[in-house]
Amino acid sequence: MTAYFGYLLAFVVATAACLGAAWRARSVPSPETRQALTWFFSGSAAWALAYVGFLLVGPALWKHLFYQGSLIVGFSVVFAWLWFCSAYSGRGLHRNRRVQQFAIAVYVIVTALKVTNPLHGLYYGLEPAGGGPTGGAFGLVVTHETLYWVVMAVAYALSAAGYLMIFE
Secondary structure, three states, rough: HHHHHHHHHHHHHHHHHHHHHHHHHHHOOHHHHHHHHHHHHHHHHHHHHHHHHHHHHHHHHHHHHHHHHHHHHHHHHHHHHHHHHHHHOOOOHOOHHHHHHHHHHHHHHHHHHHHHHHHHHHOOEEOOOOOOOOOOOOEEEEEEEEHHHHHHHHHHHHHHHHHHHOOO
């Protein structure tokens, strides 16, 4: 039970910190950088809040919905990060229509894979946690499947590309 409350507290604090950072980002002088940072921190707050929901709700359907929401919003944060990196480093990638269309296509395809997970089960699974008929403190635990790891690798590669833009 202590681990459960630790996770819950961590995600509540992360939500609050990201909302505070989004509010603070409004004072960044560059409009493109300000907008990207605001979306990045707001998306991160929504991502953390979805995990709070996942931890608080009981029924499996709601856990699935909150977890899918966290996956969908979490992946969008990668694109907000790249937008910030492009704007902050003085590049125009975030303004390029082809780059935007490609990013939207990737996001839509990945989101479709996540939303259709109940049909194919290749992205994640939710299974009862140990600890009796109610599934213990966490209720259900997430098992990550093949598509999850492929998308995670893409997300980290894109995030690393953002760091390269900044450090170049």
